[in-house]
Amino acid sequence: MESLIILIFVVGYLAITLEHNLKLDKLIPALAMMAICWAMVAVGVDGFSTWFDSSKHALVDNFPGLLHEEKLHLVEETLLHHLGKTAEILVFLLGAMTIVEIIDYFDGFSTIKSYVKTKSKKKILWLFGILAFFLSAIIDNLTATIVLISILQKIVKRREDRIWFAGLIIIAANAGGAWSPIGDVTTTMLWIGKKVSTPMLFIYLFLPSVLCMVVPTFIASFLPAFKGEIETDEKAENSKPGKHSATMLYLGLGAIVFVPFFKTVTHLPPYVGMMLSLAVVATFAEIYSRSKFSISSAIGDEAEEHEEHAHHSPVHSSLSKIEMPSILFFLGILMAVAALESLGILFGFAEMLKESIPLMGTEPNGTLVSDLVVMLLGVGSAIIDNVPLVAASLGMFSETVDNPLWHFIAFSAGxxxxxxxxxxxxxxxxxxxxxxxxxxxxxxxxxLAFIGFFVGCITFMLMRSII
Incomplete structure (x- = not known):
């Protein structure tokens, strides 16, 4: 049964990667894969030898000895746990995307456009790379990517050019999130699990993370895609930001930056802070929208357009623009990975590594073997979600807090x-x-991502020998 579930996951994964060839939206295989995998888990629960308790990050003791009803109850609890964790991400994502859309409703990103004086693709690449790196460390790599791609869509009009910038933003955002305890979910897991501390994260990972961003960006700057200048929209070029554009931009970005501080003070999940931020931004949006359309416009089509906007809530308008297919795709793929995680396959792999590689943890060969395992974990995180892989590493290694190994895992998985x-x-x-x-x-x-990852790993190993 386990092999069948893995096969279903692989087929679904291939369908997602072959989206354009199959002419099938990736949302469909993601949701189908999720539903079928969990259905197979429920039907074949009596045939599984192990079960992973996600809430405790450990395998369930004597799982085969449990009664059928107890196993089904465990499946329901695990499903609810994963749904809750996935919902936290999705609600957070909905909040961040809505704030971004509200900023756009007031044309707030035109304020940033006015600061970007250059049309050089190379300079814009470096600007967005640096922004993604530092912003992801403050507001996490997921939100930073949403914000920066939203801004990018206002500056770079041609999609063929824009996807190149988006690709480098992904590399920079993930690199920036690795050295911050709130920058990436896997680093946060290790931080909350008291495996790493904030000062040592910075000491060990800042330089490797910088090089992980800088080297691919430097190489990319010589590629044909980043030569020349971007094409601009003459009409948009001459347009001026609205009355409340700058206010809503700073308020929206400030509200997103507020979320990590809210989490630190209250110890509540980030989505709670994001909902509070959304409520504040939405309140000001409603207030400003009344004055935005209070002045009568010219007669004709413009008057009709303003009349339509005057009776349309900016919050409702922003929510209608959210990419719901992306949200559901995210739900499908995260829950499908959760089904695999629940079977305890990753922890079984970890135990196998412990038995087959007795050198792990002994010097000097043990360090080398551990490094290879951690680098493989990084490569694996590109294929399977990095959260269960890091959860597996928590059971694989028993080193003390701030051991360099934990920091290497944070960098590699991130x-x-x-x-x-x-x-x-x-x-x-x-x-x-x-x-x-x-x-x-x-x-x-x-x-490019592989080169950045490899350079960062080598840099970390060199720094570890010095510190």
Missing amino acids: TGGSMLIIGSAAGVVAMGMEKIDFFWYLKKISW
Whole structure:
């Protein structure tokens, strides 16, 4: 039964990657894969030898000895747990996307456009790369990607050009999220699990993360795609920001940046803070929308358009523009991975590694073997969601807090996902927002991500020998 579930996952995964060839929206195989995998888990629960308790990050003791009803109850609890964790991400994502759309409703991103004086593709590449790197460390790589691609859509009009920038934003955002305890979900897991501390994360990972972003960006700046200047829309070029554009931009971005501070103070999940931020931004949006259309416009089509806007809530308008297919795709793929995680396959693999590689944890060969395992974990995070892989590593290693190994895992899992577009939350969101083809990313961007990942790993190993 386990083999059949893995086969269903692989087939679904292939259908997602072959979206353009099959002419089938990736949302369909993702949802089908999720539903069928969990159905097979429920039907064949008596045939499984192990079960992974996600809430405790450990295998359930004597799972085969449990009664059928107890196993079904465990399946329901596990499904509810994963749905809750996935819903946290999706609600957070909905809040962030709505705030971004509200900013756009007031043409807030035109304020940033006015600061971007250059039309050089190379300079814009570096600007967005640096922004993605630092912004992801503050507001996490997922939200940073949403914000920056939204801004990018206002600056770079041609989609053929824009997807190149989006690919490098994914690399930069994942690199920036690795050295911050709130920048990436896997780093957050290790931080909450008291495996790493914030000061040592910065000391160990800042330089490797910088090089993981800088090297691919530097190489990309010499590619034909980033030569010359961007094409601009003359009409948009001459348009001026509205009365409340700058206010809503700063309010919206400030509200998103507020979320990590809210989490630190209250210890509540980030989506709670995001909902509070959305409520505040929405309140000001409603207030400003009344004055935005209070002045009578010229007669004709413009008057009708203003009349239509005057009776339309900016919040309702923004919610109607949210990419719901992307949200449901995210739901499907995360819950499908959760089904595999629940079978305890990853932990079984970890135990096998412990038995077959007795050198792990012994010097000097043990360090080398551990490094190879962690790098493989990074490569694996591009194929399978990095959360269960990091959860597996928590059971694989028993090193103390701030051991370099934990920091290497944080870097590897955080940046390795950039090698495939569906290997990270930032990539999945970018794929949805820009409709990026899996194989286009594999051909054009994956090799750059691999170089950045490899350079970062080597840098970390060198730094570890010095610190």
